[in-house]
């Protein structure tokens with residue numbers, strides 16, 4: 001009943017997935033939400049305002065310079081008289097306008113003027129989604145607090161096109177709307193959580209280091225979700241290029257030893273979620289100056305030494321948090337390696353994923369995990385990292401219910 005009485009301003013932009021919005025409107029309304037549609041000029045090339053208005057049982061707004069609607073500054077009213085602004089489908093064009101603060105039609109002006117949460121369901125050709133400009137715009141919008149659902153991978157409407165860019169299915173969008181509007185529900189209020197995220201950089205000399213391909217996307221999303229559920233979150237992040245999540249205390253570190261120190265200094269806590277891809281080894285004695293290449297000399301050998309095991313340290317600590325969750329990035333025997341980690345590290349759950357290069361998980365936007373707990377294993381279907389984060393946060397919250 002989360003959506004009962006909720007007012008959703010639905011911005012439809014000009015993507016081929018606009019035809020799916022008719023079903024989305026029906027799904028939102030059958031859960032008790034009211035839907036007020038705003039359509040871009042592009043959207044009207046795909047579905048008519050007549051059919052959208054009939055399904056929404058409301059007027060469809062299309063014009064910024066409307067004498068009738070602007071007598072009482074209608075665009076500001078539209079932007080504020082709602083509980084959530086939902087953009088579906090969100091085109092590459094609209095995302096670009098939002099990221100640069102453009103307001104040249106009704107939809108983009110509302111998006112600049114709103115003070116409500118905004119959820120976007122992007123849909124576009126995989127090449128458009130993967131384009132560096134769209135990647136930049138997406139990162140900017142995430143940093144601005146815009147929430148995303150999807151896109152998914154699969155067949156595109158255009159024949160022969162396949163990949164990431166399909167709009168999330170209407171029911172997935174409805175679930176994301178429900179999660180966002182579920183504000184009364186703060187099951188982790190009063191709980192302290194520590195999350196680690198990203199890679200570590202282990203210096204070889206002052207300019208070179210050993211690193212890995214972790215992007216921090218999964219760990220940062222989990223920190224944001226725990227905060228959304230009311231937890232007071234400390235995020236200890238290795239070097240990443242994504243923005244800090246909102247509402248979370250972030251400690252930036254480089255090396256595994258620094259990460260361990262930051263985690264231990266954040267104890268006591270109720271929850272620890274160790275997502276970071278911490279380097280297992282570091283160079284035993286990093287050079288104080290840049291190692292120089294000498295003509296005729298054999299290349300230097302690196303002697304490695306073991307790094308602290310942060311998950312194990314936390315899992316066996318005198319101030320062990322009530323719930324300890326670790327991640328296992330594996331390229332083989334995912335289940336077996338994950339289960340043996342559960343015992344050794346003193347964790348309550350291991351979230352195991354296959355990070356073989358062909359999965360595209362490390363550094364990518366999607367994840368497919370196996371949740372290994374004391375009571376057994378559960379395979380979750382592939383979904384975006386945001387959705388994985390939401391499910392993990394809910395799983396954690398269920399332990400404190």
Ligand SMILES: Cc1cc2nc3c(=O)[nH]c(=O)nc-3n(C[C@H](O)[C@H](O)[C@H](O)COP(=O)(O)O)c2cc1C
Pocket residue numbers: 012013014015016017040041042043090091092093094123124125128
């Ligand atoms: C047949 C067709 C399908 C299109 N599908 C998409 C799409 O799925 N996603 C997208 O971002 N743009 C798509 N476009 C391009 C947009 O319609 C175009 O960028 C337009 O300017 C978007 O305007 P709007 O963002 O104001 O709605 C499509 C264009 C055509 C002609």
